[in-house]
Amino acid sequence: MLERVSRVLEYDKMKEQLLPFASSSLGKQKVKQLQPSFDYEEVKENHARTWEAAKVLRLKGNIPLGGLRDIRASIKRAEIGGQLNAGELLEVSSTIYASRRFKSFIANMVEDGVELNIFPALTEEIADLKELQQEINAAIDENGGVLDSASTELRSIRQQIRSHESAVRSRLDNITRSSSGRKMLSDAIVTIRNDRYVIPVKAEYRGHFGGIVHDQSASGATLFVEPESVVQTNNQLREARTKEKYEIERILQVLSGSVMEYTSELNFIVQTMTEVDFMFAKALYAHSINATAPKLNETGFLEMKGARHPLIPDEEIVPIDIELGGDFSSLVITGPNTGGKTVTLKTVGLLTLMVQSGLHIPCKEGSTAAVFQQIFADIGDEQSIEQSLSTFSSHMTNIVQIMEKVDFQSLVLFDELGAGTDPTEGAALAISILDHVYNVGAKVIATTHYSELKGYAYNREGVVNASVEFNVETLRPTYRLLIGVPGRSNAFAISSRLGLSEKIIEAAKGQISTETNKVENMISSLEDSRKEAEQELEHAAELREEAARLHRELENKLLQWEEEKDRLLQSAEDQAAGYVSKAKKEAEEIISNLRNMQKNNPAIKEHQLIDAKKQLEEAEPDFASKRKKPKPKKEKPTVHTLIAGDEVKVESIQQKGTIVEKVNEKEYTVQLGMMKMKVNKNDLVYLSRPKPVETRPMAMVQGRNAAVKTELDLRGERYESAMMDVEKYIDEATLAGYHQVSIIHGKGTGALRKGVEELLRSHPNVAEMRMGSQGEGGSGVTIAKLK
Incomplete structure (x- = not known):
């Protein structure tokens, strides 16, 4: 079942994208073997490894993994006493160097204060086989050749070889350079046949040089002759080369024995560095597809924000927001063909497989993914001619297998559930299947064309409609997923746009039942409301941004x-x-x-x-003393509970107002000038609270009160404020027991004086009033006698 699900969800194609990011054959082999895990703790551990690799990659950019080789076969042969060749030994040295360099790289990061957990634990057990690496490098060069310095004996033998080669070439060069020799040679060169130095002699001069004939040209006109004068030296050279071969084999055997002593350590290095390469391959792949680490759970809840299918190019994909397993466990997606329903199913399915493989997923930050125990998918047409199965039969065969295994820890994906048969029977069967999966407790996403399933979601708790948006004007899908809004068939609208007669369309509409029309009208109303809400939200966001910019x-x-x-x-x-x-x-x-x-x-x-x-x-x-110093900023007083009468500021519109009443725990009614409005508590800033007026018994205010003066100075005040002050002052002076008070208003334009006189004339506590005498301030003062 998992193999089929992986195939229909194109899991292997995703692994092909991941494969190039492994830097070694070991890492590539591990990518090829990658399979989803259904163990929650294992998935969490794999994600932690990918996240730490991504962290190292983000901080350092380049990771030192060069030189890692697959030396498992070489280790195994050394373990049983076999001899490794120079190239194999060089690969062993290269792998040791790669492990030592990476271990040092991680240690330096930890010393620099970078918090890492997994890599230090992985590299801590890596043995530092520096001596073995140096031993191999001292004997073998970077091209896989054994160095003269590998042993004293080898150095001596190679000196003999060079001496014999020089002697042979010198003698043969003398022959090729001599005038007589050039006449008898086809070409004035020294060459090699059967590992022995020879010269090309014309056939007619074969006996002149003596020695041994090793080869001849195709025409027979040239013989490759080893002159008798160099036969002995060539023999000595041959013996020296044989000794060199035996000495090299002895050196390689010694080095192979050294490798045999550390086979367990080398196997651990290979195993650890393979895992390291695989971890960084996952991190590099995540970076290439702009993937993020999801929050994991085993309750079946997923919330993928801006989810993108990794196999679809960025310029073609439309990100989708999808949620499942929270308020609802079943999602029924409706909409036209080629609208993106199947892509939505595959996106959810493939991203879930990626999550359970320890991979980050191409979604926005803050997405949530679930770890399921089983994942089922019935997607695509798998009609089989050989098995004589129709499309419907093929789907039902697969669905039967799913029904036998599905449980509450399963994710089920149905594409065009119930299709391929009579619409009435197909819709009824689809509803029954969805009911069964829902009752089992599995999480399910199903796509369909049947209008009966649109009503199904409204009549079942825990089931929600969704649709893929279609633009009737352009006759093209937008590929946006709209959760909570069922899809419309759009058949009539599309036909009308394509030019079909309105008379025919109206006749077709008459063939549809009243209930179906009601459903379609409801869907249309929902879509209009959604679009209106989106436009208003967008407009509000623009206004807020403009206000912030102006601020x-x-x-x-x-x-x-x-x-x-x-x-x-x-x-x-x-x-x-x-x-x-x-x-x-x-x-x-x-x-x-x-x-x-x-x-x-x-x-x-x-x-x-x-x-x-x-x-x-x-x-x-x-x-310096005259320059105005900046006033210290007043701290906003902290008030935990707002009450009626508190003066506040509404932050979003920068307006002051007064609390009228508390609506609920989150909202208050605020008086803003002539307007009342409900405001969120978080949008209010407390400014001040009016002091409560003390109500004192009359016996306590009788007699002279030192807090109330016998005169009130209004000079410099505005008219409205002055009138309020006069009225308040007369009341306080009356309570204090004064019989006469003076109100200083100045001369000026006379407006303030006239206002004071009018107020005092009508005040119930004023017995009489007069203008001040020359000694009392003249026309700038009004004297009031109190009752």
Whole structure:
């Protein structure tokens, strides 16, 4: 079943995308073997490994994994006493170096304060086989050749080889360079046949040089002859090369024995570094598809935000938001063909398989994924001619197997459930199947064309309709998934757009039942409401953004204005200080001249000169003391509970108002000028609370009260404020037991005086009033006698 699900959800194609990100054949082999896990703890551990690899990749960029080789076969042969060749030994050394370098890389990150858990634990057990690496590198060069320094014996043998080769070539070169020799040679060169140095001799001169014939040309005109003069030296050279071969084999056997001593350590290195390569392959793949780490759960709840199918190019894919397993466990998706219903199913299915494989998924941050015990999918047409199965039979065969195994820890994906048979029977069968899966407790997503299933979601708790949006104007799907809104067939709208007669369309509509029309009208109303809500939300977001932008601009302009004001003030102060300094210098010169004059005129006294200088110093302005200091910012008082009468500020519209009443725990009714509105508690900032008025017994306010003066000064106040102050003052003076009070309003335009006189004339506590006498302030004061 899992193999079939992996095939229909294109799991192997996703692994093909992952494969190139492994840096070694070991990592690639592990990618090919990758399968989803159904163990929650194992999935959590795999995600933790991918997340830590992604963290290292994000901090460091490049990861040192070069040099890792698959040396398992070499280790096994060394373990049973076999001899490794130079290339195999070089791969062993390279793998040891790769492990040591990565272990050092992780240790340096930890020393730098980077918090890592998995990699330090993995690399801690890696043995530092530096001596074995150095032993191999001292004997074998980077091209796989055994070095002269591998042993003293090998160095000596190779010196002999070079000596014999030099002697042979020297003798043969003498022959090729001589005038007589050139006549008898086909070409003046020295070549090799059967690992022995020879010269090309014309056939007619075969006996001139003696020695041994090793080969001849195709025509027979040239013989490759080893002259008798070099046969002995060639023999010595051959013996030396044989000795070299045996010595090299001895050296390789010794090195293979050294490898045999560390086979368990080397196997652990291979195993660990394979896992490391695989972890970074997953992290690199996640980066390439802009994937994120989902929150995991085993309750069957998933919420994929902006989910994208990894096999569809970015320029073609439309991200979808999908939720399942929370308020509802079944999702029924309706909509037109090619609208994206099947893509939605495959996206959810493939991303779930990726999650359970320890891979990050192409969704927005904050997405949630579930770990299911079983994943079932019936997607696509698997009609089999050989088995004589129709489309419907093929689907039902698969569904029967699903029904036998499904449980409450399963995710089930049905594509076009009930299709391929009579619509009435198919719809009834689809409803029955969905009911069974729902009752079992599994999470299910099903796509369908049947209108009966649209009503099914409304009549079942835990089942929700969804649809893929279709633009009737362009006759193209938008591929957006709309949860909570059932899909419309759009057949009539599409036919009309394509030019079908309205008469035919109206006749077709008459063939549809009243219930079906009601459902379609309801769906249309839901779509219109959704679009209107989206437009209003978008408009509100634009207004909020514009308000925020204007606020930022005003703040910047205010800051610039303050800076410019300070700059101009500083410039003016500097200029004024310069003038004062210049004047002081001139004054000092004048005083100096006066002193000189004093000598000639004793009438000028010393203390007069000192006083004059002091007056000049006092005349210098003190700019620092006169400059207005910025007022300290007042901290907003903290009030935990708002009550009626509190003055508040509505942050979103920057308006002050007064609390009228508390609606609920989250909202208050606020009076804003002439308007009342409900405001969220988080949008309110407390400003002040009016002090309660103390109600004191009459016996306590009788007699003189030191807190109330016998006169009230209104000068400088605005008219409305002054009238309120007068009325309040008359009441307090009456309670204090005063018989007469003075109200100072000044002369000015006379408006304030007239207002005071009119108020006092109509006040119930004022017996009489008059203008103040000359000694009382004249027309600037009004005297009131109280009852």
